[in-house]
Amino acid sequence: xxxxxxxxxxxxxxxxxxxxxxxxxxxxxxxxxxxxxxxxxxxxxxxxxxxxxxxxxxxxxxxxxxxxxxxxxxxxxxxxxxxxxxxxxxxxxxxxxxxxxxxxxxxxxxxxxxxxxxxxxxxxxxxxxxxxxxxxxxxxxxxxxxxxxxxxxxxxxxxxxxxxxxxxxxxxxxxxxxxxxxxxxxxxxxxxxxxxxxxxxxxxxxxxxxxxxxxxxxxxxxxxxxxxxxxxxxxxxxxxxxxxxxxxxxxxxxxxxxxxxxxxxxxxxxxxxxxxxxxxxxxxxxxxxxxxxxxxxxxxxxxxxxxxxxxxxxxxxxxxxxxxxxxxxxxxxxxxxxxxxxxxxxxxxxxxxxxxxxxxxxxxxxxxxxxxxxxxxxxxxxxxxxxxxxxxxxxxxxxxxxxxxxx
Numbered sequence: 001x002x003x004x005x006x007x008x009x010x011x012x013x014x015x016x017x018x019x020x021x022x023x024x025x026x027x028x029x030x031x032x033x034x035x036x037x038x039x040x041x042x043x044x045x046x047x048x049x050x051x052x053x054x055x056x057x058x059x060x061x062x063x064x065x066x067x068x069x070x071x072x073x074x075x076x077x078x079x080x081x082x083x084x085x086x087x088x089x090x091x092x093x094x095x096x097x098x099x100x101x102x103x104x105x106x107x108x109x110x111x112x113x114x115x116x117x118x119x120x121x122x123x124x125x126x127x128x129x130x131x132x133x134x135x136x137x138x139x140x141x142x143x144x145x146x147x148x149x150x151x152x153x154x155x156x157x158x159x160x161x162x163x164x165x166x167x168x169x170x171x172x173x174x175x176x177x178x179x180x181x182x183x184x185x186x187x188x189x190x191x192x193x194x195x196x197x198x199x200x201x202x203x204x205x206x207x208x209x210x211x212x213x214x215x216x217x218x219x220x221x222x223x224x225x226x227x228x229x230x231x232x233x234x235x236x237x238x239x240x241x242x243x244x245x246x247x248x249x250x251x252x253x254x255x256x257x258x259x260x261x262x263x264x265x266x267x268x269x270x271x272x273x274x275x276x277x278x279x280x281x282x283x284x285x286x287x288x289x290x291x292x293x294x295x296x297x298x299x300x301x302x303x304x305x306x307x308x309x310x311x312x313x314x315x316x317x318x319x320x321x322x323x324x325x326x327x328x329x330x331x332x333x334x335x336x337x338x339x340x341x342x343x344x345x346x347x348x349x350x351x352x353x354x355x356x357x358x359x360x361x362x363x364x365x366x367x368x369x370x371x372x373x374x375x376x377x378x379x380x381x382x383x384x385x386x387x388x389x390x391x392x393x394x395x396x397x398x399x400x401x402x403x404x405x406x407x
Contacts, residue, residue, distance in 0.1 A: 002051040004073040006066045009040050009312050015067045016040045017184060023055050029075060036072070039184045040312065044276075054079035138166045145170030185276025196339045201379035204334045205387040209395035211350050211369035216403050224292040224407045232350055233269075233324035234295050236373070238406075239397035240322055240345050241265050241286045241294075247390045249381045251320050253340040259381060268318035268338065269298060271305055272326070280338060281305060282318045291406035325349040332372040342378040343387075345394075347371055 009016055016038035023029055023036075034046040035055075057074040060066045138161050142149050145166075152169045154161035182190075214232055222230045244251040244265055252261045267286040273279050281301040286294065304310045321344040323335045332348040348371055355368035373394060375387045 001056075002053065002075045002077055003071045004035065004050060004075060005071050006038065006060075006068050007047070008068050009038070009045065013040050013068070013312055015065055018060050018062055018064050018066060018072065019044065019184065020062060021058060022046075025055055025058055027055050028080065029053065029055055038066075044185070044308075045312075049075065051075050051077050053077040138163055141166040141170060183276055185273065185279075189277045192339070193336045196336050200337055200339065202337060203377050203379050203382070203384060203387065204374060205377070205384050205391065206332050206372050206374040207388060207391045207395065208370055208372050209391070210399055211371045213398055213401055213403065214350050214369050214371075220403055220407060224295055226292065226296070228292065228295045228299055230291065230295050230407065231324075232371075233322065233347060234291065234298055235401065235403075236324075236347050236371075236394070236398065237267060237269065237322040237345075238289070238291050238294050239394045239401065240320075241267055241289075242397050243390060243393040244320060245287070246393060247386070249386075250343040250377070250390060252342050252381065253319060254342065254378075255340065259342075262319040264319075266317045266319045268321035268341075269301070270321065270323040270335070271302070273305070279305065279310070279315060280318060280321060281310060281314050282316065284317060291401075291403065295407075321345070323347075332374045334374060335376050337376050337378060342381045344376050345391075346374040346376070348374075 006016060017040075018036055019039045020037040022034050029035060029049045029052065031050070031052040032048040035049040037044060037046050053075045055073060056076045056079065058072070059074070060070070060072040066072055139149065141163065142152070142161075147166075147169050149161060152161050152165055153159070154165050156162045156165070213235060217230060217232070217235060220230075224230060248261050249259075251265055252259050254260070264285050265287040267283040268280040269283065271279050271281060281304075283289075283294065283297045283301065286297075289297070301310070301314060304314065318338065318341060321335075321338050321341060323333060323344060323346040325346075325348050326333065328349045330349050333346045335344045335346050337344050350369055350371050352367055352369055354365050355370065356363050357366050357368070358364075373391045375391055377387045
């Protein structure tokens with residue numbers, strides 16, 4: 001027998017929530033085959049099977065919070081699915097011994113068949129709003145009418161959807177109220193942001209700066225010499241990292257009541273994720289990188305994010321965070337600081353608009369590019385004047401950047 005335990009999930013992560021089992025008791029599993037999914041406060045990960053055999057016991061069910069190192073299942077390496085070997089260990093209903101009259105011979109009562117655990121399925125067209133499985137007839141009526149079962153509130157026993165409920169829903173459309181559960185990621189993000197906004201004295205400063213460099217970026221086809229994609233936010237984040245060399249109090253984290261100044265910059269980059277709201281992959285040791293190197297590192301993180309292969313280490317250790325523009329029409333954002341950090345830089349969309357340029361002492365109106373940079377900062381370590389000075393230094397580094405040599 002092989003005990004399946006919850007492995008270490010990264011630095012400072014001590015527990016996880018079992019969100020899904022990919023196998024049920026009695027199923028054959030191969031070594032390194034995805035066995036279950038675990039969710040932590042940083043990332044959701046698929047856990048591979050440590051051995052080949054038959055899953056004979058599930059100790060931690062879906063929704064259970066488990067500490068790292070704890071046993072969650074048992075695999076029998078000598079058994080085979082559907083063949084001889086160990087019997088899957090699931091709790092069975094207790095049964096009483098038969099009452100036997102004197103002189104009467106009674107055949108022994110067969111033991112009940114083992115109960116195989118069923119994996120909970122997410123709400124879909126087969127379930128109502130309360131998770132009750134609907135009948136095939138009701139499912140067909142709803143399917144033909146283009147109505148999702150999870151949008152219908154049943155009037156039958158235990159909230160079951162009756163045929164009358166289905167017909168009414170098809171005739172009138174789904175009910176106006178639909179109960180939607182928040183994902184683990186969105187709940188964790190909300191909790192973290194709530195704590196940050198309530199415990200950190202936030203300040204915010206925004207400045208509008210020249211964005212002429214982005215015209216040069218377009219002339220270079222937005223690619224490095226190696227063919228890596230370059231985005232506007234990569235250029236701004238590179239200038240932001242370099243400016244931190246002169247504003248070390250912004251590249252810091254709190255440890256209790258003490259401020260820890262970091263000599264290296266671990267740059268977190270905010271990324272929107274449909275199911276989880278937001279993740280922040282980290283470019284470790286970003287100081288000293290060229291634009292070409294930074295682009296490669298960011299693109300690698302984005303590829304792992306898209307394929308759900310980010311590790312916990314990819315999401316930890318940030319010392320300063322950058323948030324790009326959410327859309328091409330965004331002027332600026334006021335992001336919440338990601339504790340224990342003390343600042344987060346945001347940028348708005350690059351806009352083309354009329355600007356006044358002085359040529360030989362004569363002002364003239366030309367089409368220029370402008371962006372708004374914003375800094376949310378912790379008032380315990382910075383003030384508006386210092387925040388504005390940092391943003392203006394970022395603007396100077398942007399204006400003086402040599403993209404041809406950087407890429």
